[in-house]
Amino acid sequence: MTASGLLPATLYLVPALVWAIIARQLWAYLRTGRPHSPTFDVFRLATSAIALHLASHVAVALLPAGGPSTLALGLGLARDLSLVGSLALGRHAIRLMPVPERPPGRAWLAANYGFAASAGLALTLAHALPEPAVSPTETLARFCALPLGLLCLWEGWRTARPGAWGPEGAIEMRQPDVALVGWGLLGTVAAFLALAAAGQMPFGLVLLDAGIALAIAAPVALRLLGVVIPDVLVTATLLAAAGGVLVAHTALAAHLDARDLPLLHCAAALALALVFMPGQAWLRAATNRLVLHRSRQQQAALQSFLHTLSPELGTRECCRRALAELVRVRRVAGTAIILDDGEAIAHGDFELAPLVRVWPRGAAADALPARSFGSIELRALPLALREALVRAHVTLGAAPILSPRRRWGWLFMNTGMLGGLFHEEDVEGFCAFVAQLALLLDGADLLARTVAVERALAHAEKLAAIGELAARIAHEIRNPVAAARSLAQQLAREPGLPWVAEHRLILEELERVERQMGQLLRFARRDELRLEPVDLGELARATLGALRPRLEAAGIAAALEAPPGVVARADRDKLREVLVNLLENARDALATSPSPRRVTVAVRNGEGGASLLVTDNGPGVPADALPRLFEPFFSTKQSGTGLGLAIARHAVEAHGGTIVASPAAGAGLTVRVTLPLAEAP
Missing domain, CATH: 1.10.287 (Helix Hairpins)
Structure with a gap:
């Protein structure tokens, strides 16, 4: 080794290290047990060939000065053959990079590798000539590599996808990548020409080789x-x-x-x-x-923190605290969770909105990978999901939250350029954290269900006691009320008697009391259901048609959204009573509202059930009253008995369904009734 060879060796060593690290990372990916990909297989070989080519340059530069030796000839041949081979493999890898992968045909492969084989044969013969000089064969190698290099650039620009550059792990070439390589090559060529003009041609060639290698490595190295x-x-x-x-x-x-x-x-x-x-x-x-900002203690700290969380906090609060701790310990910019029901929770700097808009839910999410997202899993995602992950700066930092019971959702980290999970121990630690979080959410969910069951049992016992008491009171009151009502009817029919108007008022009030007694008895009664397939659209259309004159008389415009084929398993008469009750409540709520007054009945089919929605644009219900809206004897109306919605809830739950109220978009109230779908015949 001479002092003059130390500088070229150092210049070649820098890109050699970069390409060797990239190749080692790709080979290490084989140990993860993830599916194989033709793109990865070819790209792995191409990066290894480039690293071998640059390492051969380093070795040749460090050889002692003197005539050509067997070692020098062998290293020179390895250097030249690896150059041509790496370009042929690189062009093949570039051809496979677009998603979805489209393997080239046999003719393309024969032309690509046939040219490389011919160039390799010519270089081998050149090295086999008596006393070959290193410089002529190296020049021949550059001329052989030039067309392959130009084809690689053209192939890259032709297949690169437009779009903003960002951190991603799908190994998908974008036009900014090609532009980055192009500018790097132009700068390298300009430096070479300047050195050549200054009479430093040998050093210029070294800088040209090292600069080209670094320019090509730049897009991959940045990721x-x-x-x-x-x-x-x-x-x-x-x-x-x-x-x-x-x-x-x-x-x-x-x-x-x-x-x-x-x-x-x-x-x-x-x-x-x-x-x-x-x-x-x-x-x-x-x-x-x-x-x-990583250490071996981070994983232990995350696991210990999850042990401190109590299931009593609930699933949402457990998610929020886990995200905050993940940001603090791993020092990433932000984290987020998208739950299976569509709710999203974020902490720190995380662009969540684009991800929430495109992330699948329900059965559509079953097609997503059931493990942490590696490069191959990312390449299998639809384009919209990959773009949303890039915008959120999520590279290799996403995983499903899976427990033995269910899939809770997905956890994402804004990893930026440095925080991706590139090492298998990082992936294992991240997956262990997510798995433990899933078990914690299971515990929180089971605890919430247990508490809900206990409250439901207590509520059912309370309602049963209220119903029994109400039935006794109604039975005791109904008989004297019926007698008084009969007498009032007789008095009201005698036009010659005094106080006829008062008699009619007494009769109306007694009829109102009797109606309320009837509601009490209906609330206490356990009716048998006659379940049958009921087309909710037809039921809503008939019910709304019967009530439309009364609604229009009150200045209320009624609308119906009922697609065909939404069939529930229900008791037709009971369900009609529920719908009538909801429409009358909407009419009462709109009585004091300014025009225009609207009520809409909508029928929906999805998420495993049939839904019936009644929405008005009235004043709505105060937030603190919503949870109590279906309780017996609770009413927001001064003259209400508080039994109408309680009876509706009793009827819906007897069907195995649910009824919930929520604020409508803009103003008003939406009541959603969800019932089991009728089984297909």
Whole structure:
């Protein structure tokens, strides 16, 4: 090795390290047990060939000066063949990068690899000539590689997808990637021409080779910064330390007696062992801590934190606290969870809206990967999901929240450029955190269900007691009321008697009392249901048609949204009573509202049930009254008995359905009745 060869070796070493790190990361991906991909297989071989080519350059530059030797010829041949092979493999990988993958045909493969094989044969023959010089064969290799390199650039620009550049793990080439490579190549060529004009052609060629290699590596290296930066720093530090040991060894050997040289050799070997064994582990840990803000204690801290969360907090609060701790411990910009029911929770800097808009729900989400999202899983996602993940800066930091009971949703990290899960131990730690979170959510859900069942049982016992008492009271009151009503009817029919108007008022009030007694008895009665397939659209149309004159008389416009084919398993008469009750409540709510007054009946089919929705644009219900709206004897109307909605709830729950009220969009109230679908005949 000469001093003149040290600078070229150093220049070649930088891109050689970058490409070796990229190749090692791709080979390490095989150990994860994820599915294979033709793109990954070819790209893995291409990066390995580039790393071999640059390593051959380093070795050739470090050879001692003198005539060509067998070692020099072998290294030169490896350098030239790996150059042509890497370009052929690279062009093949670029062809496979677009999603979905479209493997090239046999003719394309034959032309691509046939040209590379022909160039390789020509280079081998050139090296086999008597006393070949290194420079002519290297020039021949560059001329052979030039058409393949130009084809790679054209192939990359032709297949690159337009769109903003961002961190992603799908290994999909975008037009900004090609532009970045192009500008890097232009800068490298400009520097080469300047050096050539200054008479520094040999050094210019070295800079040209190293610059081209770095320009091509730039898009991939930027997406793997979390791997490239620590590995380059660690490797460069280790090489510098080893070089220092060798320089010190050489300097001391020149001044020591021959009898002391064995001791010096042992000391140098021990120093090198310390540098490359404990020194490497210490350097990697320090780099991860200082550059990536990672340490071995992070996973233990996250697991310990989840153990401190109580299921009594509820699923939403557990998610919020887990996200906050994940941001604090891993020092990522932001995190988010999209639950299976569509609710989204975010903490920190996270662009959640685009992801929520396109993320599938229900049965559509079953097609998503059931493990953490690696590069192959990301390539299998639809384009809209990949774009939303890129906009949210989620690279390799997403996983489903799966428990043995159910899928809760998905957890995402805004990993940026440095925070992706590139190492398998990071992936395993992240998956362990998500799995433990899923178990915690299971516990919170089971606890909430248990509490709900206990409350429902207590409520049912309370309602049963109220119903029994109401039935007794109604029965005791109904008989004297009926007698008084009969007498009032007789008095009202005698036109000659005084106080006829008062008699009619008494009769109306007694009839109102009797109607309320009837409601009490209906609330207490346990009717048998006659279940049958009921077309909700037809039922809503008939009911609304019967009530439309009364609604129009009150200045209310009624609308119906009823697609055909929504069939529920229900008692037709009971369900009609429920709908009439809801429409009359809407009419009462709109009585004091300004025009225009609207009520809409909508029928829906989805999420495993048939739904009937009644929406008005009235004043709505106060938020604190919504939870009590279906309780017996609770009413927001001054003259209401509080039994109408309680009877409706009783009837719906007897069908195995649910009834809920929520604020309508803008103003008003929406009551949704959900019933089981009728089984297909």
